[in-house]
Amino acid sequence: MVQFKTTGSTRPRSQKKGWLFRLYVAGQTARSIGTFRNLKRICEEYVSVPFKIEVIDVFKSPQLAVLNQIVALPTLIREAPDGPPLRLIGDLSDTEKVLTGLGLRP
Amino acid sequence: MPTKSTNNHKLPKCQTGIRGLDEITAGGLPRGRPTLVCGGPGCGKTLMAMEFLVRGYRDFGEPGAFMAFEEREEELIQNSASLGFDLPRLIREKKLAIDHVHIERSEIEETGEYDLDALFVRLESIIDQVGAKRVALDTVEALFAGLANEAIVRAELRRLFRWLKAKDVTTVITAEQGKGTLTRHGLEEYVSDCVILLDHRVTNQIATRRLRVVKYRGSTHGANEYPTMIDEDGLSVLPISSLNLKYPVSRDFISTGVDRLDTMLNGKGYYKGSSILVSGTAGTGKTSLAAAFVDRACRDGRKSLYYSFEESPEQVIRNMGSIAFDLGQWVRSGLLRFEAARPTLHGLENHLVNLHKLAEQFKPEAIVIDPVTNLTAVGDFREIRAMLTRLIDFLKNRQITAVFTSLSEGGSAMEQSEVGISSLMDTWLLLRMVESANERNRIIYVLKSRGMAHSNQMREFLLTDQGIRLSDVYVGPGTVLTGSARLAQEAKDRQAELEKTQASALRHRELQQEREQLQAQFCAIQERLRGLSEELSVVAGQETERLSAAKEERRQMVTARRAD
Numbered sequence: 289m290v291q292f293k294t295t296g297s298t299r300p301r302s303q304k305k306g307w308l309f310r311l312y313v314a315g316q317t318a319r320s321i322g323t324f325r326n327l328k329r330i331c332e333e334y335v336s337v338p339f340k341i342e343v344i345d346v347f348k349s350p351q352l353a354v355l356n357q358i359v360a361l362p363t364l365i366r367e368a369p370d371g372p373p374l375r376l377i378g379d380l381s382d383t384e385k386v387l388t389g390l391g392l393r394p
Numbered sequence: 395m396p397t398k399s400t401n402n403h404k405l406p407k408c409q410t411g412i413r414g415l416d417e418i419t420a421g422g423l424p425r426g427r428p429t430l431v432c433g434g435p436g437c438g439k440t441l442m443a444m445e446f447l448v449r450g451y452r453d454f455g456e457p458g459a460f461m462a463f464e465e466r467e468e469e470l471i472q473n474s475a476s477l478g479f480d481l482p483r484l485i486r487e488k489k490l491a492i493d494h495v496h497i498e499r500s501e502i503e504e505t506g507e508y509d510l511d512a513l514f515v516r517l518e519s520i521i522d523q524v525g526a527k528r529v530a531l532d533t534v535e536a537l538f539a540g541l542a543n544e545a546i547v548r549a550e551l552r553r554l555f556r557w558l559k560a561k562d563v564t565t566v567i568t569a570e571q572g573k574g575t576l577t578r579h580g581l582e583e584y585v586s587d588c589v590i591l592l593d594h595r596v597t598n599q600i601a602t603r604r605l606r607v608v609k610y611r612g613s614t615h616g617a618n619e620y621p622t623m624i625d626e627d628g629l630s631v632l633p634i635s636s637l638n639l640k641y642p643v644s645r646d647f648i649s650t651g652v653d654r655l656d657t658m659l660n661g662k663g664y665y666k667g668s669s670i671l672v673s674g675t676a677g678t679g680k681t682s683l684a685a686a687f688v689d690r691a692c693r694d695g696r697k698s699l700y701y702s703f704e705e706s707p708e709q710v711i712r713n714m715g716s717i718a719f720d721l722g723q724w725v726r727s728g729l730l731r732f733e734a735a736r737p738t739l740h741g742l743e744n745h746l747v748n749l750h751k752l753a754e755q756f757k758p759e760a761i762v763i764d765p766v767t768n769l770t771a772v773g774d775f776r777e778i779r780a781m782l783t784r785l786i787d788f789l790k791n792r793q794i795t796a797v798f799t800s801l802s803e804g805g806s807a808m809e810q811s812e813v814g815i816s817s818l819m820d821t822w823l824l825l826r827m828v829e830s831a832n833e834r835n836r837i838i839y840v841l842k843s844r845g846m847a848h849s850n851q852m853r854e855f856l857l858t859d860q861g862i863r864l865s866d867v868y869v870g871p872g873t874v875l876t877g878s879a880r881l882a883q884e885a886k887d888r889q890a891e892l893e894k895t896q897a898s899a900l901r902h903r904e905l906q907q908e909r910e911q912l913q914a915q916f917c918a919i920q921e922r923l924r925g926l927s928e929e930l931s932v933v934a935g936q937e938t939e940r941l942s943a944a945k946e947e948r949r950q951m952v953t954a955r956r957a958d
Contacts, residue, residue, distance in 0.1 A: 314511040323506075346512050350519040357496045358512040360541065364505075377541075378506035389503030 306338030326380035411449030414631030418616035428565040430585040433592030439568035443530035459526035463536035491520035497540025621743030641790040651686030654864035658849035667793035673800040674825030680799035691760035692724035699758040703768040707732035835876035
């Protein structure tokens with residue numbers, strides 16, 4: 289079982305270059321862990337820029353869910369210096385859709 | 395005790411504080427359960443949800459959590475401010491929490507399985523922030539628009555409603571009405587405890603709102619469509635409050651304002667809390683009679699409300715001044731309140747709610763509606779009748795005596811009131827014009843007055859600069875004389891009377907003279923009689939003397955002759 293560290297606060301956009309993934313999950317459930325694993329795999333395979341993954345547990349920080357308009361879980365928000373944030377929901381099991389959502393497929 | 399145990403098993407209710415809604419739901423929404431409020435756009439769903447929370451704290455001390463899917467917090471605050479709800483203050487005092495949920499489908503890529511745990515977390519968060527007992531979800535259906543996987547949304551909503559029940563919060567869930575269904579997405583399948591339908595329709599260019607309790611599991615409820623309105627105090631529903639005719643009755647009286655009319659009724663006037671219909675054709679003095687009523691009520695220190703559909707307050711005051719009713723003084727002293735509006739200003743319901751509110755705020759003991767027939771401009775007879783039934787029930791419950799004037803059209807039967815409302819009325823006064831000898835004169839009579847032995851007499855109804863005066867009509871063989879014909883007849887009667895008096899005086903004098911003559915004759919005869927008696931006694935004396943003188947002479951002659 290892969291363990292991941294969750295963070296309680298989001299730092300300001302410090303990624304001068306590269307992508308920041310914020311993954312919102314609810315607790316360390318099988319789905320949370322599976323989603324995290326999917327994300328990591330896709331990043332390693334397809335993302336060529338430097339990236340960083342932050343996992344946020346909305347059970348621990350509900351205010352972040354309010355602040356970032358999170359409704360469905362898991363939600364992945366990708367922040368990049370050269371574009372608007374992208375939002376993906378679901379367990380990231382459909383790789384093609386993830387790649388479309390991240391703009392890595394035409 | 396059996397009654398106690400039924401009480402224990404009774405469905406607990408959560409009062410909404412919304413005027414009228416608690417009455418038709420027999421105490422409020424089901425406590426601890428979700429209630430679905432559905433209706434078309436602009437029917438007041440959001441308002442009802444917000445009012446449920448605001449009144450919940452204001453009237454019952456229960457904090458609320460509002461989850462808005464359509465409007466942002468600032469918009470909600472602005473929209474509610476126009477209804478007198480100070481949301482920022484409630485939020486500051488931690489009695490209300492609002493969370494705006496924004497979902498934009500085009501911004502979201504769905505990449506697999508998901509759930510709506512974050513929504514639960516957010517909802518729980520605002521519930522816990524204020525310790526909410528009441529929750530509103532407006533409009534949860536936005537989830538269907540925002541998320542592509544309908545199966546997940548349905549499953550999650552089902553879970554949400556179960557979760558809300560477990561949380562023991564009373565929830566109002568709003569939903570858009572669908573074509574031929576209560577809600578567009580069939581939410582009524584999940585929220586089946588209580589369903590309320592709001593409706594907003596326009597008939598004859600006048601908008602009316604209605605509310606219906608479609609279903610209420612485990613509770614009795616009014617099943618009708620109830621007129622509803624939204625004004626600066628929020629939502630009001632108008633139930634027919636006394637389906638069972640259980641209003642209090644009084645044995646006290648309130649003067650009609652015309653002494654002789656009081657006499658015609660029973661010596662004291664109308665029953666307090668009764669409804670009086672004053673009907674008549676144009677210009678028969680209906681408004682004057684109504685003015686007399688309020689004038690007297692104010693004089694007796696009773697607060698009165700004059701609801702005018704035809705004339706402005708100034709005009710009524712001026713006109714009534716001409717027959718010695720100074721209504722202006724009562725307005726200035728605060729005893730009398732005028733409310734004047736064209737009937738077409740708004741729908742019947744609004745008029746009704748307006749009256750309700752005025753009656754509640756101002757608490758009058760007497761009320762005049764002048765004329766009730768003008769409402770035909772905004773509703774058909776059936777609707778007006780329904781409205782008046784509601785109004786009369788309301789007024790009776792509050793023991794407010796009400797005078798309704800009703801204009802009869804010239805052509806129709808006099809004893810048929812225009813809107814078929816006479817059966818609702820306790821007392822019916824009829825004003826009529828009588829034409830004779832090139833004159834039109836007013837007469838008044840009591841057509842009915844429940845619970846009192848009223849006069850069966852017609853009276854002439856005179857509007858004078860000293861007020862209203864009733865006078866006897868001249869009832870001759872087959873005719874009723876009024877106006878100058880009556881005066882002429884009365885003069886004739888007086889003349890005849892005078893002649894009769896004079897004749898009898900003459901006869902009296904004649905008899906007296908005759909008696910005096912006889913008396914005189916009688917005296918003369920008595921005089922003669924006395925004279926005769928005296929003469930008689932003189933004559934008798936002379937005879938005695940003569941006899942004794944003759945005797946003496948004989949004796950002397952005997953002595954002279956020396957006879958023995």
